[in-house]
Amino acid sequence: MDLGLVGRTALVCSSTAGIGEAIARALAAEGAATVVCGRRGDRAKEIAAALPSSLGIEVDLLAEDGPDALYDATVAAFGPPDVLVLNGPGPEPGQATAVDVTSVDAALDATLRPHVRLVSRALPAMRERGWGRILAVGSSGIAAPLPNLALSNLGRAALAGYLKTLAAEVAADGVTVNLLLPGRIDTDRTAAVDAANARRSGRTPAEVARASAAAIPVGRYGTTEEFAAVAAFLCGAPASYVTGTAVRCDGGLLRDL
Incomplete structure (x- = not known):
């Protein structure tokens, strides 16, 4: 299938490892000029050097000027992005009883504010x-809040609400807005969550991982490449009638429709 991404520009946030890196590689393979970015500038440049028409940028999206600096560097290199992939690490695991105002602010700083800023910069040119x-x-956790991830549940739900509202406002302009929900994808973040659950439950991380995999109908964690393939489709021309939705790539983990 031709995804119609040749000649397009894609900006993929937090793309120096894991899911973000896999998405950047998938979009570049489809012919998009791709911006790889993250706090590890050397890693961003290393990944970009191995991809066609790609640029690696060191940026901290949590810094006050981070989103604007990233967007401006993208425009300087390739012009305004046609594809914007919002991605980033979630807040630390923890229970809802431990949430306070300070931690809420930190969660929103990580999961909402930089993404809203990037959307506000990229959207006018797209429209x-x-x-x-x-x-x-x-x-x-957007579809079914996860235990011991109270701040992630909070912050990611806020972003989902914003994007769902936005999708209806810009659909007639040819701009689609979607979420892609991972279940248990084999990443460093998943390993960290497993380790936190192990400490809380008195089990080993390996025991937690085995139990988690057993609860997934396909019987294993997903790969970043499997996730990135779905992301690339949603970013492509054939997905022009898919907007305002949350697509799952979770191996059947969530049992509701």
């Missing part, structure tokens, strides 16, 4: 061109 793709890497 003017009549074509754009905004895709956020979410969490299955």
Whole structure:
């Protein structure tokens, strides 16, 4: 299938490892000029050097000027992005009883504010061109809040609400807005969550991982490449009638429709 991404520009946030890196590689393979970015500038440049028409940028999206600096560097290199992939690490695991105002602010700083800023910068050019793709890497906690991830549940739900509202407002302009929800994808973040659950439950991380995999109908964690393939489709031309939705790539983990 031709995803119609040749000649397009894609900005993929937090793409120096895990899901973000896999999405950047998938979009570059489809012919998009791709911006790889993250706090590890050397890693961003290393990944970009191995991809066609790609640029690696060191940026801290939590810094006050981080989103604007990233967007401006993208425009300087390739022009306004046609595809914006919102991605980033979630807050530390923890229970709802431990949530306070300070931790809520930190959660929103990580999961909402930089993404809203990037959308506000990228959206005008997308609407003017009549074509754009905004895709956020979410969490299955949006559909079914996860235990011991209270701050992640809070922050990611806020982003989902914003994007769902936005999708209806810009659909007629040729801009789609979607979320892609991972279940248990084999990443460093998943390993960290497993380790936190192990400490809380008195089990080993390996025991937690085995129990988690057993609860997934396909019987294993997903790969970043499997997730990125779905992301690339949602960012492509054939997905022009898919907007305002949360698509799951979770191996059947969530049992509701």
